[in-house]
Structures are given as C-alpha cells and as structure tokens.
Amino acid sequence: MGGQCGGTGDAGVPGLGALTARHAPRSPASTQVVPVKEKKLMDVKLGELPSWILMRDFTPKGIAGAFRRGYYRYYNKYVNVKKGGVAGISMVLAAYVLFNYCRCYKELKHNRLHKYL
Amino acid sequence: MNENLFTSFASPTMMGLPIVTLVILFPSMLFPSPSRLINNRLTSIQQWLIQLTSKQMMLMHNHKGQTWTLMLMSLIMFIGSTNLLGLLPHSFTPTTQLSMNLGMAIPLWAGTVAMGLRHKTKASLAHFLPQGTPSPLIPMLVIIESISLLIQPMALAVRLTANITAGHLLIHLIGGATLALISISMISALITFIILTLLTILEFAVALIQAYVFTLLVSLYLHDNT
DSSP, rough: OOGGGSSSSTTOTTTTTTHHHHHSOOOOOOOOOOOGGOHHHHHHHHHHHHHHHSSSSSSSHHHHHHHHHHHHIIIIISSSSTTTOOOOHHHHHHHHHHHHHHHHHHHGGGGGGOSSS | OHHHHTTSSSSEEEETOOOHHHHHHHHGGSSSOOOOSSHHHHHHHHHHHHHHHHHHHTTTHHHHHHTTTHHHHHHHHHHHHHHHHHOOOOOOOOOOOOHHHHHHHHHHHHHHHHHHHHOOOOHHHHHTTTOOOGGGGOOOOHHHHHHHHHHHHHHHHHHHHHHHHHHHHHHHHHHHHHHHHTTTOHHHHHHHHHHHHHHHHHHHHHHHHHHHHHHHHHHHHHHHHO
C-alpha cells in the first residue's frame, strides 16, 4: 500500500507523510509497528494506555520539557503567525481568569443566591 | 462581608500549596522575546511601545545613567503588566502586597544613592543643604533633608501599594453595591453601574500611571546621583 503512491517509503500514506516520517522509525513499509513509547496520545489504543502513561518522562526535566512543548505549540499556532489577531492573547487571559476563579471558588461559594441563608 | 472584602488580597494558594511565585511569573509569558528582524504582531507592538517609552524616559540621563535603561524598562513593563492583569476578575495582584513593593523600591533607591555617594561624593552630600539657607537654620534643614531622603523608598512602595489596593477595594465595594441595589431600585443600580464603569476606566489609567510614576521617580533619583 505504501509503495503504490509513488513516493518513498517514509511518505507512504498521502497526507500522513510528515507524521509518520517524524514519529515512526525509518522503514520501507509504513505499516510497520511503531513502538508504544513514540506514539502520540491519539494513536495509542485504550489497552496500551497504562503502559504508555508509565513510559512517559516524569522527571522534572521531562515535565519542564512538556510545558515548553505545550507553550511553543500554542505560541506557534496562535501568536507567531503573519496576521495574528486578538484571539491569541485573549484565550490566554480567559484561561487565566478561569484558573483564578477555580482557585477562589471555595470563598465565592458563599455568594450564591439562596432563599434561606 | 468583612471577611470577603480582603480575602482577594490574601496570598494565593491552590489546594494548600502557595502558587504566588507562579502568579508573579505569569506576566512574563505574555511578552515573547523577538527572534527575527520582523516579528509577529504581538512582539512588534511590544517592541514599538518599549522603544517609545525608553526614548521618552532615558533621554534626560547622561551616559552613566543610561546604563540603567534595561533595569528601568523591565521595571515599568513588570509593574504595568502586573497592575493591568490585576484588573481581570478574581485575579491576584502582587503589587498590592507591601512586601513586594518594598522589595522593589528599597534596592533601586539604595542603588541610586550608593552610586551617587561613590562617584560624586561631594555633590550628593551637598544635596542635604539647599543653596542660600540662613545660617541658624542649617542644622534643622540638614535633618529635614536627610529625613526626606530616607523616606523616598517608603514613599515609593507605599504609594504603589495604596493606589492599587484602594482601586481594587473600590471596585469590589461599588460592584457589590450595584448587585445589591438591583432588587431595590433599578435606577440607582444603573447609576451605580455607570460609576463602576468610570471607575474601571480610571483603574486602567491608574495601573499604567503608577508604573510610570514609580519608574520615573527612580530615574529621577538616578539623575540626581549620576
């Protein structure tokens, strides 16, 4: 199936060429099994989920790396574009407000409208 | 009601853990560092603002004073962004804490005084006595001038704390009053709401002005001492 699209083995399936090239080991057939550790979350099957979670890097360096990757993913998608708008930064501010609301919820619970206090 | 009014100024904790460091570090996430000649819109706008502000503020200094540009520009950006973020609902503003403002004011002021005493000792000591004072008044005036020097960092810190805290308190109180008045009389609730809107506009201005004033005064002390 891979070779019939006319490309190399790495870009076997059209449209998924970039993904498989980055995450699968370089191999002639694109249907070769990918090790669980290198799969992205959406590709992991439910049965493999516990082993996938256990294989993630939970050291401080790994967690910092995860935050860094997440930051750059958001930044490059919404802010670092040619015609970025106000949405990029407003989403961050909205998330900040939501975070602070969750933090204060315990004290704010008392302000609900009750018929009998 | 009394307990509610001041709980928004308490140090932020989440599930028992203090996250005040994270909250102080958050504004830095909103200032991405420029990586290219022509950057994205957010970075370009911030670059333009910083260039405008630095030209406005650092032109009056000589070469020695202009070495403080980085410090003063970071200061105004930090205070401005922290104050503006504090206007969002439920957020914690670090500049309402006197401890933090003292931590900013005292080292900066002491740095300018130490610089002046070290490089221009005679001139900085001469500041203690204004020109042309009658001789009998000299001892008293030296005491007064030294007190006014020592009170500069306190005034810097307390000014920032008091302005931001007072603004937040007013917003809380008038907002609470508006909510309470809705069920009593709609017209007075509307008037109170208009007052709240005007107050919020004022608070936006105060947030920026306080940052500017803080930095301007530090640069003034610097100018005296370089």
